[in-house]
Amino acid sequence: MEINRKKMSYLNIKNVIKNYNNEDNIIKNLSLKVEKGEFLVIVGPSGCGKSTLLRMIAGLEDINSGEIEINGKIINNVPPADRNIAMVFQNYALYPHMNVEKNLSYGLKNRKIPKAEIATRVKDISKLLQIEDLLKRKPSELSGGQRQRVAMGRAIIREPKIFLFDEPLSNLDAKLRTQMRIEIRKLHDKLKITSVYVTHDQIEAMTLADRIVVLNSGIIEQVGTPDEIYHEPQSLFVSKFMGTPPMNIFKSKVYDNVANLFGKEMKLDRNINDNEVYIGIRPEDIYLEPIENSIKIEINIDMVEKLGSESLIYANIDNHNFIVKTNEKINKSLKSLYVYIKNEKMYLFSAKDEKLIKKQ
Ligand SMILES: Nc1ncnc2c1ncn2[C@@H]1O[C@H](COP(=O)(O)OP(=O)(O)OP(=O)(O)O)[C@@H](O)[C@H]1O
Ligand SMILES: [Mg+2]
Known part of the structure; x- marks a missing residue:
């Protein structure tokens, strides 16, 4: 299907503030640019303002100040x-x-688009979404995934400038979610419609996004590619939010760039001005074999969960x-174990502002 590329554009959110009923600001002076054809994913805890942001872009919610372009x-x-x-x-x-066909075409009929044009679009879209054989069925005769595909079709058929998704897959079971996730990304690669996608699901965020926005109480914590968000979290909040299981975080006193981790002294590879830091270590960055430039710590095992690989x-x-x-084979009855934590794998965050302390 050919979508008219001239119709596509980008989105520029400038210093937007939003509150409901003059109460505390929900969106706090937020600025964000979405490039043409980009797939941007917004993640953040419940109540941080994700849906509010989407609804303001769509025009379903007024903004208190700022501009959306x-x-x-x-x-x-x-x-x-009129926002398309x-x-x-x-x-x-x-x-x-x-039936599916009528569900797809209904919006176009209302817009007085000629019949022949509607028929072509329905044909193209149903082929694209592989629902050609379902056109005569009613929604009650479809599976959850098929229904979701029709809903997407109904959105695409309007040839919008921008696609907004608000947790579109959260009602589906795990297998279907994975399948639909792949379909959405494939569809995006074909149509290249500028998209803003809200999700709670980290895997969805990591796999779908060109860039991820981490939102925290109406403020952008970080914007970056999935790799940047995962490997270079700029704040304690981002580090805790992305990753399953989450990053291990410990508070440690620091003196002369030496931290104290469970009674073991460790010379840090950064200049620390504070006398206290948070040390973050991803669960996959902990070694079971001795390794250079690391500290050795004994841990008490509560439980071992085998996930296959x-x-x-x-x-x-x-x-x-x-x-x-x-990835090592672990005996489930093991009670304790020595692990090795490597200096360069540690993330250090200031205990004052919870921002990443960078290497010089
Ligand atoms: N119409 C409204 N009137 C008053 N407060 C509202 C209204 N809609 C949302 N809020 C409040 O604004 C905040 C942000 O809500 P929003 O729906 O944007 O969160 P969200 O990030 O989408 O959360 P979730 O992940 O649970 O969907 C919440 O504290 C919510 O209670
Ligand atoms: Mg929401």
Whole structure:
């Protein structure tokens, strides 16, 4: 299917502030640019303002101050119907009494698009989404994944400038989610419609995104490629938010660039001005074999979880929980273990502002 590429544009959110009923700001002076054809994923805890942000882009919610631009034009006062933005929600409501074909074409009929044009678009879209054989069926005669595909089709058929997704897959079972996730990315690679996608699911975020935005209480914590967000988290919040199991975090006093981790002194590879830091270590960065430039720590094992190709060791040291992810075979009855933590694999965050302390 050919989507008219001239119609596509990018999105520029400038210093947007939003509150409801003059209460505390939900979105706090947020600025964000989405490039043409980009797939941007927003993640963040419940209530941080993800849906509010999408709804403001769509025009379903007013903004208190700031500007939203599409293709260089300020759209603050453009009504939702004239923004040419399509939105796919978690609860995609198809019309139950209409068959798939009618569900797809309904919006176009309302816009007075000629019949022949509608027929072509329905044909193209249903081929693209592989729902050609389902056109005569009612939504109740479809599986969850098929219904979700129809909902996507209904959004795409309008040839929108921008696609907004608000947790579109969260009602589906795990297998279907994976399948739909791959389909959405493939579809995006074909159509290249500028997309903003909200999800709770980290794997969805990592696999779908060109760039990820981590939102925390209406403020952007970090914007970056999936690799940057995972490997170079700029704050304690981002480091804790991305990664399953999450990063191990310990507070440590620092003196002369030497930290104290569970009674073991460790010379840090950074100049630390604070006298206290958070040390972060990803579960997969902990070694079970002796390794250079590392400290050796004994952990008490609470439980070993075998996941097939790898195991998770849930342990504790001095009553601090500690998780290790390993490919090595672990005996489930093991009570304790020595592990090795490497200096260069540690993330250090200031205990004051919780920002990453970079290597010089
Ligand atoms: N219409 C409204 N009136 C008042 N407060 C609202 C309204 N809609 C949302 N809020 C509040 O704004 C904040 C952000 O809500 P929002 O729905 O954007 O969060 P979210 O990040 O999408 O969360 P979730 O992941 O749970 O969907 C919440 O504290 C919510 O209670
Ligand atoms: Mg939401």
